[in-house]
Amino acid sequence: MEHILVTNSLTKKYRHHKAVDGVNMHVGRGAIYGLIGRNGAGKTTLLKMISGLAGPTDGEFSLFGQTGKKTTPLFSRIGTLIESPGIFGNMDATENLRLKAIALGVRKKNHVEELLELVGLSHTGNKRVKNFSLGMKQRLGIALAMVGEPDMVILDEPINGLDPHGIAEIRETLCRLNAEKQITFIISSHILEELSKIATHYGIIHNGVLLQELTRKELHDKCSERIELTVDDTSKACTILEAMDFRHFKVVSNDTIHIFERLDDTGEIAVALSCQGVKTIGIVVKNEALEDYFLNLTGGERNV
Amino acid sequence: MYNLMKMDMRRMWRSRYTWLILLIVVTMVFFSFFMVKASLDQVGQAPEGQQSGAISVTIDSPPEDVLEQLTLGSLGGSLIADGLIMILCTIFVALFLGAEQRGGYIKNIAGQLPARGLLVVSKLITIAVFLLVLMGLYTLSVYAFGKIFFAEKMTTGSLATLFSMLSAQYVLHLAFCGFLMLLHALSRSTAVTLAGGLLVSVGLTRFVYTLINKLILVANSASEFDLGRYMVDSNITAARFEATPQLFEQALIVGAVFVIVYVVLSALTVHKKDVC
Numbered sequence: 001m002e003h004i005l006v007t008n009s010l011t012k013k014y015r016h017h018k019a020v021d022g023v024n025m026h027v028g029r030g031a032i033y034g035l036i037g038r039n040g041a042g043k044t045t046l047l048k049m050i051s052g053l054a055g056p057t058d059g060e061f062s063l064f065g066q067t068g069k070k071t072t073p074l075f076s077r078i079g080t081l082i083e084s085p086g087i088f089g090n091m092d093a094t095e096n097l098r099l100k101a102i103a104l105g106v107r108k109k110n111h112v113e114e115l116l117e118l119v120g121l122s123h124t125g126n127k128r129v130k131n132f133s134l135g136m137k138q139r140l141g142i143a144l145a146m147v148g149e150p151d152m153v154i155l156d157e158p159i160n161g162l163d164p165h166g167i168a169e170i171r172e173t174l175c176r177l178n179a180e181k182q183i184t185f186i187i188s189s190h191i192l193e194e195l196s197k198i199a200t201h202y203g204i205i206h207n208g209v210l211l212q213e214l215t216r217k218e219l220h221d222k223c224s225e226r227i228e229l230t231v232d233d234t235s236k237a238c239t240i241l242e243a244m245d246f247r248h249f250k251v252v253s254n255d256t257i258h259i260f261e262r263l264d265d266t267g268e269i270a271v272a273l274s275c276q277g278v279k280t281i282g283i284v285v286k287n288e289a290l291e292d293y294f295l296n297l298t299g300g301e302r303n304v
Numbered sequence: 305m306y307n308l309m310k311m312d313m314r315r316m317w318r319s320r321y322t323w324l325i326l327l328i329v330v331t332m333v334f335f336s337f338f339m340v341k342a343s344l345d346q347v348g349q350a351p352e353g354q355q356s357g358a359i360s361v362t363i364d365s366p367p368e369d370v371l372e373q374l375t376l377g378s379l380g381g382s383l384i385a386d387g388l389i390m391i392l393c394t395i396f397v398a399l400f401l402g403a404e405q406r407g408g409y410i411k412n413i414a415g416q417l418p419a420r421g422l423l424v425v426s427k428l429i430t431i432a433v434f435l436l437v438l439m440g441l442y443t444l445s446v447y448a449f450g451k452i453f454f455a456e457k458m459t460t461g462s463l464a465t466l467f468s469m470l471s472a473q474y475v476l477h478l479a480f481c482g483f484l485m486l487l488h489a490l491s492r493s494t495a496v497t498l499a500g501g502l503l504v505s506v507g508l509t510r511f512v513y514t515l516i517n518k519l520i521l522v523a524n525s526a527s528e529f530d531l532g533r534y535m536v537d538s539n540i541t542a543a544r545f546e547a548t549p550q551l552f553e554q555a556l557i558v559g560a561v562f563v564i565v566y567v568v569l570s571a572l573t574v575h576k577k578d579v580c
Binding site for chain 2 (some may be wrong): 048051052053054055072073075076078080082083084085086087088089090091095096098099100102103104105144145147148
């Protein structure tokens with residue numbers, strides 16, 4: 001996958017506090033990159049830096065293959081919704097979108113109307129934005145980020161304050177845009193369950209440090225239900241498992257095998273291994289949820 | 305840059321406070337003329353007994369003399385010099401800049417610009433257009449209400465002097481708006497911009513200038529240095545219709561220099577500071 005954003009030791013320091021500490025992030029074209037982290041982990045600061053709203057103290061990043069000053073004109077290809085939707089409360093949704101379209105020099109006919117349709121706000125008419133519900137404001141924020149058809153959209157906590165119906169709508173909209181227009185999304189959230197429904201890649205940030213980057217499949221593998229088998233001879237155990245018609249398993253270390261199917265067959269596995277002279281040190285069914293995985297990775301404090 | 309300017313212009317004309325401020329300037333001119341007319345009528349009609357012994361506000365010059373001085377320049381210039389336009393500029397600039405910062409709209413566009421300093425230039429041009437409309441409307445109002453209240457006694461006076469005064473005042477007020485922009489760029493607060501602008505408008509800085517002048521005099525008793533001559537607000541007060549051409553020239557130079565200084569400093573501040 002071609003990377004359209006790569007950060008290299010990106011750091012942001014406020015006096016003695018490092019809000020972002022040496023982050024190396026890789027975002028591929030067409031990905032939906034979920035940035036997971038608890039409040040104050042450094043998500044917003046990191047997103048502000050890669051959207052051109054804040055300058056890094058140290059490090060650099062490449063955008064669409066360009067680095068340094070060459071990235072400046074490329075920021076126009078990034079749409080952002082950082083922290084809260086930036087809106088003029090005394091104006092209606094159309095006017096808010098039109099102002100941004102004018103500022104960016106977007107002359108496409110019906111662009112504003114299309115965006116309103118896209119986020120389900122075409123019925124709002126002359127209603128002032130300050131009278132919108134939180135969910136409507138959030139959707140307008142997403143529409144604002146989409147002005148000018150950017151190649152990459154950065155959304156900071158876009159589902160904050162939305163009801164389940166609104167969350168589902170936003171999720172559907174983002175997935176559709178990603179599939180139809182190949183727009184790359186970077187979405188930060190602390191609501192892991194929601195993020196897990198749409199993200200194709202994940203970055204886990206904690207105390208300003210990007211702890212891990214992984215694909216959806218990798219995370220799924222780490223979090224899905226499995227039999228964790230510990231034996232003294234993994235190669236022989238693999239042969240036995242194949243003979244038992246197991247196909248979906250993985251050797252993760254010198255003595256451990258993860259089996260992702262037929263979770264009720266632990267007894268049969270143990271007997272088969274024993275018959276073939278393989279010593280079973282441990283066999284257990286594990287089911288680690290995404291949240292548990294995150295908590296284990298970040299030190300186990302439950303305030304995500 | 306052109307697109308950014310178009311956006312700011314559209315926002316300005318679609319904001320209620322823009323029209324409200326323009327309405328206020330017309331209303332203020334109306335009321336000040338109404339008061340002058342009422343005072344002059346009172347002086348002319350007051351009985352002898354009331355004029356002696358009683359404590360009252362009086363106009364020294366006979367009404368006829370005052371009416372002879374009624375020119376567009378002298379009337380218009382006195383209200384400008386007294387800070388009316390400065391106060392209205394303060395309100396407009398604080399609200400115009402504050403709206404973008406307060407609602408967070410700036411985050412939608414700041415990152416996508418080739419240079420954030422362009423935001424300052426675009427806003428200064430928009431404010432310059434507003435100031436032109438404000439001063440134009442003000443001058444027209446002075447002339448129109450002058451004609452309504454004082455009929456034929458109201459004259460335009462020397463058009464060349466009027467033009468010099470208005471030009472100087474325009475550039476000085478633009479510099480004052482530049483100061484407000486810098487204040488806003490540094491503080492990112494509507495309240496601070498509003499408070500700072502109003503304090504300067506009511507003449508607070510004159511005490512500071514006097515203090516500095518006195519300190520310089522203590523250091524060098526032969527010094528004739530007057531800081532006020534080189535400051536924007538002092539020149540706004542001094543550049544009245546009755547001022548000399550040299551003073552208008554000096555005011556123009558001071559205004560132009562400060563416009564550049566404030567815009568450069570504001571642009572640098574906006575460029576250097578993170579957007580939040």
